[in-house]
Amino acid sequence: MVAIRVCNKCNNNCIMCSNYFVRNLDETERTFSNLLSRIKEKEPTPKEITFTGGEPFINQNIFELIDKFRELYPKTKINILSNARMFSYFKYALRFKKHLDKNMQIAASLLGQNSKVHDSITLSPGSFKQTVLGIKNLLRLKIPVELRVIVLKQNYKQLEEIAKYIIKNLQGVKYVVFIFVDLVSNALKNKEEVAVSYTKTIPQLVPAMSLLKNNKIYFRLYHFPLCILPTEFWENAWISVEKMKIRETRICLSCPYSKYCVGILKGYYNTFGEIEFKVPEKVNLILGDNPFHQIKGIEK
Ligand code: SF4
Known part of the structure; x- marks a missing residue:
């Protein structure tokens, strides 16, 4: 898997953002040929390409980039990380659908079960409403959605409520991923505010996982070591980062x-x-x- 940053801008300002990027840096280097040479440096024939940002859909040329990469790598999986806010505009979601194929999906982040929790993490008032509407529009158009819940101090006590919210409102997502906060970049800068231990988190996560399991919604766990998990959930734990x-x-x-x-x-x-x-x-x-x-x- 190779990840490329296709945009340096973001319409959220997440307190735990783990992407290393200079906000609002000149976008001229985000051209197809620059991004392509980065891919080739890392993996000449990638099985999977992840588009990251910033927010990829703030890049005005995102559809052109998608088409060009697809043309060059017709069978490669393309996973686009997004806060889904742009898809709250139904016409925009429709426009995206024209560039979609079966090997492409949106990985959308949901950080809480209401505006109070979600927006306290994105530091962007109104983001919860747009994100939820965006995800609903994607689902309505049958666009595959992986739902990412980043787990941190602001929301770890809400995990069961978040699971209930997903079951009630976002049926149709391909699967849910709980991602334990990675203390790098913004998350490291704001460590005092966002860091929480596994010992505190797991008792809150277990009921959320059980709820999803009982409702037949598959979930993955990223950044969760096996020995802090009950063995029944080991099968959900992925090796989610490189050795370095x-x-x-x-x-x-x-x-x-x-x-x-x-x-x-x-x-x-x-x-x-x-x-x-x-x-x-x-x-x-x-x-x-x-x-x-x-x-x-x-x-x-
Ligand atoms: S390698 Fe073993 S001891 Fe280390 S975190 Fe994983 S399960 Fe725990």
Whole structure:
């Protein structure tokens, strides 16, 4: 997977934004040829390209970029990270649909179950209403949506309510991803305000995951080490970051499950240390063949 930043502007101002970008920097370098050379440097024939920002749909040339990349890489999956606010304009969502194909999806972030929670994270009044309307418009047009819930201090106590909100209002999303806040960039700058421990988060996350599971809404977990999760949810945990972002610890080096576990993110380790992590008791894994997500279940 290769990620390219297609825009330096954003209509949100998220307190925990983990994207390294200079806001409102001149966009002239975001041309197709510049972006393409970045892809080729990293992975000449990528299986998946993720468009990030800023907000990709603030880029006036986004549809042209999509078309050009599609022409060059007809079978590559294209995943576009977005706050979905632009899609609150139904005509804009319709316009996007013309550039869509079966290997493309929007990964939209929902940060709360109401304006109070969501907008306190985006620091952008009115963003919740637009995001929800945007996601609903995408679903109405049958555009595939991955729903991303970034978990941080502002919303970890609301996770069950967020799950209820999704079940009630956003049926039709392909799947939900809970992403534990990565303490880099803005999130690192605002660490005191956004950082929360796994120990506090997991008891709030478990009822949310159970609710989704009972309602047959599939979910993934990004940045959640296996040993802080109940084993029944190991099959949802993905290896969501590259090795360079992980702190190697003696505990993990001696852990038989390290191959299947994301590990401890450096930002987390520097803030909370390693006290919460321990080698899990032995279980027998049923494995699949996705390098980012090998655990298919636990033998009973
Ligand atoms: S000890 Fe380390 S490798 Fe093992 S499950 Fe915990 S975080 Fe993952």
